[in-house]
Amino acid sequence: MEQKKDPYRIEAVDRALVLLTLLGERGELSVTDAGRELGVAPSTAHRLLSTLCHRGFAVQAENRLYRPGPQCLRLAGPGREPRLPELIRPYLERLFSQVGETVHLMVRTGSEVRFADGIESGQPLRVGLRTGARMPAYCTSGGKAMLADLPATEVDALHAGGLAPWPGEKIKDLAGLHRELRAVRRHHFGLNQDESEPGVTAIGASVGVVAGQHAALTIAVPTARFTLAGTTTVAAMTAALRESCEEIRQAFAIPAP
Known part of the structure; x- marks a missing residue:
């Protein structure tokens, strides 16, 4: 990705933003899929997803899949308040x-x-x-x-x-x-x-x-x-x-x- 050439890029922040994008596009995400998309070990993906959960940007639903959390839904944009x-x-x-x-x-x-x-x-x-x-x-x-x-x-x-x-x-x-x-x-x-x-x-x-x-x-x-x-x-x-x-x-x- 082109952003990797940015000298000010912070790896962990970039990975978290990629996960937020994937959650928004797909609606749900497994640890395995997250690791594959980021090119990291499942344990690293799990820590990132757990951090997003801690801050309310993701929640772990049934079948251990992760879905957008309340903070994600609050960022839906002007004119659309989540129900x-x-x-x-x-x-x-x-x-x-x-x-x-x-x-x-x-x-x-x-x-x-x-x-x-x-x-x-x-x-x-x-x-x-x-x-x-x-x-x-x-x-x-x-x-x-x-x-x-x-x-x-x-x-x-x-x-x-x-x-x-x-x-x-x-x-x-x-x-x-x-x-x-x-x-x-x-x-x-x-x-x-x-x-x-x-x-x-x-x-x-x-x-x-x-x-x-x-x-x-x-x-x-x-x-x-x-x-x-x-x-x-x-x-x-x-x-x-x-x-x-x-x-x-x-x-x-x-x-x-």
Whole structure:
């Protein structure tokens, strides 16, 4: 390449920029491909990619492939702000690869939540995608997690007219909602067991405000399987969920809820 004749060229910086270009052109990159394109050993390529991940310019997705990170997407240029699902998708994919159950990105609008993105489990018995659906926040796991971020006075204001009736609801009034939100704050996740719909159990954790939207990640499991799962399995899912939310907060410099 002609740039190699530039006396001011810094090898490591140049290699990192080549990797950023490849990520932008291809959408994903393996360590082997990165090493081959740079003409370096896989271990060197791995260190470079890991550095890009550390700074938010790349993320490691499922199948150990690297994809553009949130900082890359922020450089998309004037006139094109990356949508929230684009920013969060790599983290959603990684969570899915860890738990193997249906996962969703959820955003809050007032007292409701909207399912903004999701990945459906491949298991024979599974929870289907709810992308685009809207539900009252108080009867969903992610909605509870996001409501728990708010001061009690704001929760009261959102539900000034009372809780919207919802089939299967277990929280009947504001006092019950506040008791539930106190439990969410203690455990750092929300639980929805057959509240949004029969046969579905979900756990959700708040990410905070990303790109101007209050967001949460959720894992949805058929209630029959969740009930049979041991405490170790449930604890592992909860840990993966909270870890994914923490990674997003670190990448976007979001204060912990």
